[in-house]
Amino acid sequence: MKQNFTVRQGALDGVEAFLSVAQHRSFRKAAGELGVTPSAISQAVRALEERVGAVLFIRTTRSVGLTEAGERFLTRAKPAFEELVAASALARELGQRPAGLLRLTVPPAVVPILLEPLIASFCQAFPEIEVEIAANEELVDIAADGFDAGIRLGQFIAADMVAVRLTPSFPLVVVGSPEYLRRRGWPERIDDLRQHACIRMRRSNGSIAPWSFVIGKKPIEAVVSGPLIAHDFPTMLGATIGDMGLAQVPEPIAAGPVKAGKLVRVLEVFEPVAPGVFLYYPSRHQVMPKLRAFIDHVKSRADAADKTRIHIDDRQTPATKMR
Known part of the structure; x- marks a missing residue:
């Protein structure tokens, strides 16, 4: 059966006081190290002992020693507390400088x-x-x-x-290779895309994205068809350069191939602007x-x-x- 474990509120209270007393074998020296009164150290240790359910120190008027329970607690608590302090220091460092x-x-x-x-x-x-x-x-x-x-x-x-x-805003452009356009002709209207092979994008939600255009200031969407459905723009661009059809992609992605003459922009008057x-x-x-x-x-x-x-x-x- 699976058990649920939680860190009880205040579970670490008194641990630092205990470790300091164990190190110095003195409530007074521990108080000086932590900047509190010996009475506060004594109360913290007493509260810790009550929570643990065992006496951790043997106290006399002349000395302070560890009980067997105190020795076992020290063995496990000291490295754990030091690791917690180190973790806090690391987190604080990352919160204070770029690293x-x-x-x-x-x-x-x-x-x-x-x-x-x-x-x-x-x-x-x-x-x-x-x-x-x-x-x-x-x-x-x-x-x-x-x-x-x-x-x-x-x-x-x-x-x-x-x-x-x-980046600044940029248009979404429809591009095709010179060879494809020579073979299939240039689309001059959005409706002409019905006679063209259009490379489409499947969105992360599973739907196929329509192509977006504007006529005047009115945005419209066109449902197109074609031989290839891609999941990313580089795949669409590679297929278009390979003469498979037309693709609609962000202008910065197509800029290099267009400049090199590998692709040509079409339907420019209908290009929408992306943010x-x-x-x-x-x-x-x-x-x-x-x-x-x-x-x-x-x-x-x-x-x-x-x-x-x-x-x-x-x-x-x-x-x-x-x-």
């Missing part, structure tokens, strides 16, 4: 684009922090699963989370120094990128900006 293991849950697609340069500079700035990245498309409970923070698209973050922006990518965590009141250091690092990098972008824009002529 320890920082665990982040992130979508696989953002690792090479966003996290790799960010993590490299962060680890260089904070060598006492170890960073663990769990790449997973599923939305996990970061508190229940032991993560310090997560990174996700803004629309997938719960309202009770604190969110820190990592961007955010770092999120449960509460401002629970932020450890290691996470605070990462948040500040993220913000400083974002501020530097904004200043660089503004500087470049200021150097452009009006004609350049219009192109």
Whole structure:
């Protein structure tokens, strides 16, 4: 039969007093070490003896010694109490300076684009922090699963989370390879997708995500079909580059292949705008120094990128900006 064990309230009361008396063999010296009166030490030890159910010290007017029960209690209590003090010191240290293991849950697609340069500079700035990245498309409970923070698209973050922006807003783009578009033709309207092979994404809840568009300012969703269902954006992108069909992905993920000529954007006039990518965590009141250091690092990098972008824009002529 399974038994339930709990630590009784006040179970550790008097243990520190007992250990000090046992070390010094003196109530007066123990009181001096702990900064209390000898009477307070005597009361604490007496209360401990009552809870234990045995006399721990032999007291005379000239000396203090341990009983057999006291010797056994000392043998087990001393290393346990020292371990508890060490654990408290370690926890206090982690609560006062950036150190320890920082665990982040992130979508696989953002690792090479966003996290790799960010993590490299962060680890260089904070060598006492170890960073663990769990790449997973599923939305996990970061508190229940032991993560310090997560990174996700803004629309997938719960309202009770604190969110820190990592990227500006960006469009969701439909892309296809030049070979696929040569073979199947360019879609010019959303309805044209009915005649195309569309690579789709299965959400973490099991449903297949529709494609999102805007007509004017009105958002709409289109249910598409095709030969492949993926669970992450990199798989979708690889299949699209491999001429399997069209895919709708965040613009930053497709930017490299588009620039290299491996993919082409279509239906641009109907592209919706996603809020961007955010770092999120449960509460401002629970932020450890290691996470605070990462948040500040993220913000400083974002501020530097904004200043660089503004500087470049200021150097452009009006004609350049219009192109």
